[in-house]
Amino acid sequence: MVALVFAHVLLDAFFNGVNLFWPLHDRFYDLSGEFLLSDQRGVVQTFIDGETAEGTVEETHYTTGVNPTPEETPQNVERLFPIAGTGERFLLVISGFAVVAMRLIEERRSD
Incomplete structure (x- = not known):
């Protein structure tokens, strides 16, 4: 925590x-x-x-x-939630998801 x-x-x-x-x-x-x-x-x-x-x-x-x-937010404002700002960060995000997915698959196979 x-x-x-x-x-x-x-x-x-x-x-x-x-x-x-x-x-x-x-x-x-x-x-x-x-x-x-x-x-x-x-x-x-x-x-x-x-x-x-x-x-x-x-x-x-x-x-x-x-x-x-x-100020007070209008109803039609575009809300952006950035995921990756550069190609390096995008590669890091994809790699992180791939590693976690592989670890979960390996853990389920070992059980």
């Missing part, structure tokens, strides 16, 4: 930003960035470069499928 909550918080930190210390400290933190090895600059990381704070609860709205607009 703790791992699931921890993983959810970390995923939000990389895609939308997360309000880690709310209600003690009202500030969103965004850890989007890169980690790469350059032949000219050496090891480069941009996850935590200087200021990572993005805003407070009152001034920050992240569009989701459940709540697409910060």
Whole structure:
């Protein structure tokens, strides 16, 4: 249970930003960035470069499928629930489903 909550918080930190210390400290933190090895600059990381704070609860709205607009949602608004934003993520989703399916099939055969 703790791992699931921890993983959810970390995923939000990389895609939308997360309000880690709310209600003690009202500030969103965004850890989007890169980690790469350059032949000219050496090891480069941009996850935590200087200021990572993005805003407070009152001034920050992240569009989701459940709540697409910060105002009252009209009835005919399109609700998008992203599954994979890039080809790499799509491959990861398909691979994950395939591995789980194979494990379930193997487990049923062994019983």
